């Protein structure tokens with residue numbers, strides 16, 4: 139018989155930055171962005187089991203990420219500290235999203251833990267508070283808690299919903315690690331793209347300002363963009379390394395993956411209009 143202490147599975151979907159402009163810099167050195175964030179149905183699975191003794195444990199830590207620094211554990215501890223909740227949780231993560239790929243995997247895992255525990259620990263925290271708390275874990279966490287396609291500004295905390303078309307994406311993962319701090323500190327980075335008032339959905343008038351510097355340091359990213367550009371307009375997401383292009387049917391996207399050379403890695407993903415756990419917090 140099912141009870142509240144069984145394992146339960148929750149999806150943590152990825153995001154793509156349809157464009158990413160750097161429009162300025164804050165006095166603390168952080169860069170001000172404008173971006174449209176799009177949820178896609180490529181996802182990690184977070185399994186949670188509630189306990190009554192207050193312990194928070196990660197049962198299958200990721201290679202290279204000690205349990206205590208994993209964003210899922212940090213998210214659970216943050217919520218427990220904030221609310222004084224006496225319950226704990228055991229955590230398992232089934233990782234599918236490329237780590238350090240610019241698809242927001244770590245941030246999405248953290249957001250899913252916060253949304254799921256909001257329900258399982260019966261916290262009834264408003265979405266706005268969860269978003270504020272989430273920002274302290276990472277710039278992309280508020281977006282995943284917001285839970286729908288958004289025009290994102292500031293360093294990731296200002297959000298306006300935006301209707302994006304339903305499309306199928308091909309996402310390629312060049313097997314290189316891009317250092318986000320290194321990209322943001324590169325003298326060649328464009329930091330003065332003029333701010334736009336409303337989000338543009340046409341790729342003709344937008345770009346990813348981080349792409350030039352990322353490709354300069356990692357030619358593999360340029361090679362992946364060039365290969366995918368044979369089929370459709372292709373660009374990098376976030377600080378890389380993943381690159382993507384959109385297609386109007388799953389067949390078209392699958393055909394591209396069929397042609398993929400053996401030395402490249404890629405996925406097909408569909409746009410998501412809402413986060414699967416959107417109902418777990420109220421505005």
Ligand SMILES: C[C@@](CO)(OP(=O)(O)O)[C@H](O)COP(=O)(O)OP(=O)(O)OC[C@H]1O[C@@H](n2ccc(N)nc2=O)[C@H](O)[C@@H]1O
Pocket residue numbers: 155167168169170171239240241242276277278293294318319320322375376377378
């Ligand atoms: C650019 C985005 C777009 O989604 O890239 P992805 O992480 O998705 O790839 C994010 O905002 C990335 O934010 P976040 O993931 O928190 O960046 P971190 O790795 O913590 O940032 C590392 C370092 O990059 C610089 N940094 C980061 C974000 C920002 N808006 N301005 C910055 O100048 C800071 O020096 C910071 O210490």
Ligand SMILES: Nc1ncnc2c1ncn2[C@@H]1O[C@H](COP(=O)(O)OP(=O)(O)O)[C@@H](O)[C@H]1O
Pocket residue numbers: 200202203207208209210231236237238239240241242243244245247248376377378379
């Ligand atoms: N649950 C998690 N999943 C992925 N990465 C995590 C997690 N917790 C902490 N991290 C750390 O965050 C870093 C960035 O991860 P990720 O979110 O996948 O990248 P990106 O922001 O480029 O999409 C990883 O290299 C890892 O050290």
